[in-house]
Amino acid sequence: MARFMHLISIDDLSKDDIVHILKRAEEFEDVARGLKVSKLLEGKILTNLFFEPSTRTRMSFETAMKRLGGDVINMTAQEASSIAKGESLADTIRVISKYVDVIVIRHPLEGSARFASEHSEVPVINAGDGAGQHPTQTLLDLYTIMKECGRIEGLKIALMGDLKYSRTVHSLIKALNLFDNEIYLISPESLRLPEEFLEEVKAKEVTLDEVIEEIDVLYVTRIQRERFPDEEEYRKVAGSYRITAETLSKAKENLIVMHPLPRVDEIDASVDKTRHAKYFDQAFYGVPVRMAILCEVLL
Numbered sequence: 001m002a003r004f005m006h007l008i009s010i011d012d013l014s015k016d017d018i019v020h021i022l023k024r025a026e027e028f029e030d031v032a033r034g035l036k037v038s039k040l041l042e043g044k045i046l047t048n049l050f051f052e053p054s055t056r057t058r059m060s061f062e063t064a065m066k067r068l069g070g071d072v073i074n075m076t077a078q079e080a081s082s083i084a085k086g087e088s089l090a091d092t093i094r095v096i097s098k099y100v101d102v103i104v105i106r107h108p109l110e111g112s113a114r115f116a117s118e119h120s121e122v123p124v125i126n127a128g129d130g131a132g133q134h135p136t137q138t139l140l141d142l143y144t145i146m147k148e149c150g151r152i153e154g155l156k157i158a159l160m161g162d163l164k165y166s167r168t169v170h171s172l173i174k175a176l177n178l179f180d181n182e183i184y185l186i187s188p189e190s191l192r193l194p195e196e197f198l199e200e201v202k203a204k205e206v207t208l209d210e211v212i213e214e215i216d217v218l219y220v221t222r223i224q225r226e227r228f229p230d231e232e233e234y235r236k237v238a239g240s241y242r243i244t245a246e247t248l249s250k251a252k253e254n255l256i257v258m259h260p261l262p263r264v265d266e267i268d269a270s271v272d273k274t275r276h277a278k279y280f281d282q283a284f285y286g287v288p289v290r291m292a293i294l295c296e297v298l299l
């Protein structure tokens with residue numbers, strides 16, 4: 001039986017739920033790599049309802065569903081749907097939930113996925129709501145840490161970059177706290193983590209130089225240009241941080257560098273060839289993790 005119907009926020013999951021999903025994901029790795037065949041979700045249909053661009057989230061949900069024998073309907077172009085005629089999000093969800101078994105939604109407005117779940121007869125999964133939450137990214141981030149560091153607790157983890165608008169950070173920081181990690185925050189002054197998170201989680205603001213020799217994970221984020229109300233404010237911080245292979249010369253041998261991707265210029269290509277770079281593996285891990293999530297809500 002499903003442990004939860006919708007997945008809107010990482011707060012919807014207990015520590016046990018998270019551990020359960022990560023263990024289940026590990027069982028799906030061979031299927032995710034196409035080495036084993038599974039028909040677990042045969043007869044089920046997923047719709048990807050994306051009102052914002054996506055490569056990894058949309059495609060890894062589609063891959064996960066298809067590798068498990070299910071089917072996918074994509075609705076990416078608002079112009080080609082009745083939303084262009086003025087249909088509300090509530091009505092769109094009411095209707096789509098008559099056709100499919102699970103809805104994956106990405107929308108620029110914070111709270112939109114929760115709103116969608118209130119009008120759906122089938123499970124709704126939040127694939128990113130504005131600067132709000134991105135819980136499935138958090139689960140694959142934790143999975144990456146588990147696979148690459150061997151555990152998800154007792155680690156020193158630095159979150160670097162746009163901590164103000166990055167929904168991946170907003171979800172991840174809450175989950176990392178559940179697992180008793182030491183969290184460091186590294187960001188330009190104008191992109192600091194909002195106070196509401198600082199009140200809720202334990203984290204320390206530092207510079208990269210102060211912690212580079214001791215951290216186990218460096219999680220870098222892009223400046224979320226699309227969330228800035230004022231383009232001038234974006235220009236003031238654009239290009240203000242960049243990790244290169246040289247930056248990592250003092251790091252622990254087994255430091256891992258993560259990034260939810262896409263990157264712009266915050267991680268130089270020179271890092272890709274180092275043993276620290278794990279962001280492309282991280283993108284792959286989205287497939288087994290999303291398989292585990294889909295099985296949780298559909299079976």
Ligand code: CP
Nearest residue numbers: 054055056057260261
């Ligand atoms: N990490 C992530 O959400 O990537 P996409 O925007 O490509 O889905």
